[in-house]
Amino acid sequence: MDAFGADISLAVHFVYDGPRLRGVVPFIAASRNGTDIARLTLPVNSHVRRVGWLADEPASVLSAVLKDLRHRYPTAAIALPQIPRLGPWADAVRRATTMAGLQAWTTPQTSSAVASFTDGWPAYVRGRDSKLLRNLRRHWKRLDPADGWRVALCRDLTDLPAQWDAVLSIESRSWKHANGSSIDTEPGAANLYGHVAQRFAQQRALRLWVLYQHDVPVAHALAVVDRGVFYLLKNSYDEQFRSWSPGMALVWHAMENAASEGIQRTDFLGDAADWKRPLSTDLPEYESWLLFPAWHLRAQGLRFIDQVLKPPVRAFRAWRSQRHAAPLATS
Incomplete structure (x- = not known):
């Protein structure tokens, strides 16, 4: 925060069960420019990829936070960047998304070493x-x-x-x-x-x-x-x-x-x-999640473009590239 936080707004969520603290999930206010449609995002970048989220039961804690955010910002999209693709935290995100009644759009990220x-x-x-x-x-x-x-x-x-x-x-x-x-x-x-x-x-x-x-x-x-x-x-x-x-x-x-x-x-x-x-002996894979309510039309549209329209275009480009790279037959 001392180095980069001058213009950052914090939204740190503390989850209690009665007097007992069950978890802490830090969010920051996301940029409102460009194609960024998230209202809040976990403060994670591709260099560190460490989610500063503490929980005794990750899925339950994150679900409670997501439900609170839905209540506060009914039409907001929430970004969870750089989540390990496999393991307990990915499982927790999947379960919490379902428990909170949200939809998800995931995009693959680069691997670490x-x-x-x-x-x-x-x-x-x-x-x-x-x-x-x-x-x-x-x-x-x-x-x-x-x-x-x-x-x-x-x-x-x-x-x-x-x-x-x-x-x-x-x-x-x-x-x-x-x-x-x-x-x-x-x-x-x-x-x-x-x-x-x-x-x-x-x-x-x-x-x-x-x-x-x-x-x-x-x-x-x-x-x-x-x-x-x-x-x-x-x-x-x-x-x-x-x-x-x-x-x-x-x-x-x-x-x-x-x-x-x-x-x-x-x-x-x-x-x-x-x-x-x-x-390296292992190259862990990551993906970024965008969580949103079903009626978030812009997020739905972007997910449709990414998951339905772009794959055949990529496949066609790959086929055309291979076709042009094939050696010419000689007689």
């Missing part, structure tokens, strides 16, 4: 592609201390100011800087990640890795550990060192170190980008 070490680091490594392992070992071997390379690990507040300056320096020289997605250029990002780093450093749960050459920061991996999971929040590298793959090598080193601490899972967060997939 997770690496599991439940059988130990050696077993995880054996499951990786041999070419990937050769490249990782080759890149790490090139980072020879004799050539001025060294790695620094920041866990607490003592070293955080200097290492955070190194992170911002690396981000300013990364490919992300040019497209406006680096920590130092994206509005609010430096405030958000700086606050997160400081908070977890106080708990000694910060894992900030910085790779240096001759005291010049070249790559970083900003992560936190929580309940046995290593969350990779941000990572980047100096663009001029691209051929060395310092970012990938540093992430691999950080994962191995996490496994040595007894951590059994790395969550790469964000989308399952190409560089994450070879490191």
Whole structure:
């Protein structure tokens, strides 16, 4: 909220059974521009994909909230973005939607990437592609201390100011800087990640890795550990060192170190980008839900277009593309 909440209206719902608190479901007021037709939305984005909704019985708690929203906003549509496609939360959303008498329109979202070490680091490594392992070992071997390379690990507040300056320096020289997605250029990002780093450093749960050459920061991996999971929040590298793959090598080193601490899972967060997939053991799928009453004509119309009209158009385009790509017969 400090970083991005200046124009956000909160609508946090507390569900009680008598004096007993059964659950908390946070919503924010959705944008009213463009094609956004939802009145309220869960505050979830594609980078984190964590629903900040607490409940002893998720379906019952969400159903109570949805019924309350129907009473307050009879014609409103409610957005539940980035819900895992499988598992207890998806089941809870389905049940709660039915219990609240609402209809649903779901749209698929991109997958995320997770690496599991439940059988130990050696077993995880054996499951990786041999070419990937050769490249990782080759890149790490090139980072020879004799050539001025060294790695620094920041866990607490003592070293955080200097290492955070190194992170911002690396981000300013990364490919992300040019497209406006680096920590130092994206509005609010430096405030958000700086606050997160400081908070977890106080708990000694910060894992900030910085790779240096001759005291010049070249790559970083900003992560936190929580309940046995290593969350990779941000990572980047100096663009001029691209051929060395310092970012990938540093992430691999950080994962191995996490496994040595007894951590059994790395969550790469964000989308399952190409560089994450070879490191992953699982690619969880997500979908976003739009809930609305039966008489919400605009939502019904958009669902009809998406589920009835668009599929044959997509199928025709795919058929035409394959037909044009087919090799010509020769005599």
